[in-house]
Amino acid sequence: MQKIKTSIIFFVIILGTIISCTNTSDYSPKPRGFFRISFPEKTYQEAKTGCPFTMDIPSYSVLRDDRSAGAQPCWKNLDFPAYNARLHISYFKISPQAPFSALTEDARTFAFKHTAKASAIDQRRINRPEDAVYGLTYYIKGNTASNLQFFVSDSTTHYLRAALYFNEKPNMDSIAPVLEFIQADIERMVNTITWK
Structure with a gap:
């Protein structure tokens, strides 16, 4: 009786193995x-900044004063709550x-601190002489903490710098x-910044 049970179990195992392995070409x-x-x-x-500059911001973003330790007047955070991102201004x-x-x-220096993780850093000149707005945008490629930074100035009185950060582990695929x-929104901001 024991030999019959062992034979049946062995037969079921062999049959199951054969059936499960017959359709592997579709996997x-x-x-x-x-x-x-x-x-x-x-x-x-x-944006109503209360500072000596104005700019257009997306309606789905929130502009707040920077309340971190060491923040100076006219330091702002532009939050994108739906995307867990913040532009530090x-x-x-x-x-x-x-x-x-x-x-x-x-x-x-701040842009090139990302060199170790960046696959490339592209720079694009900002040149709007009609509004006295000049500067550079840094497009930082790769799994870096910040992928987009810029600065603009009239080179005599006003200077504004910004860096975009996601509150996530850097992963360009996601x-x-x-x-x-958001990059399109920031480019719109850069093209609408004016000094007061």
Whole structure:
């Protein structure tokens, strides 16, 4: 009786193995997927900064004063709550204590701190002489903490620097669509900044 039970169990195992292995030609691994992100329609409004500059900001963002330790007047945070992202905006009045050359060197240093993780850093000149707005935008490629930074100035009185950060572990595969969406908003901001 024991031999019959053992034979039946052995037969079932062999039969199960044969049946399960017969249809392997249809198998293909599934690619890793990400959540679909739906973006709102792009609409803008002029920011009420209370500072010597104005700009257009997206209606789905929130402009707040920077309340962190060491923050100066006219430092702002532009939050994108739906995307867990923040644009840190720092305004400086150019002076002997904060000369234009030192401020632009700081912007370059902050952008190039990401060199170790960046696959490339592209720079694009900002040149709007009709509004006395000049500067650079840094497009930082790769899994870096910040993928977009810029500074603008009139080179004599006003200087504004900004850096975009996501409150997530850097992973370009997952943030690329959101970065592209917000990048268009930041480019609109840069093209609408005016000094008071």
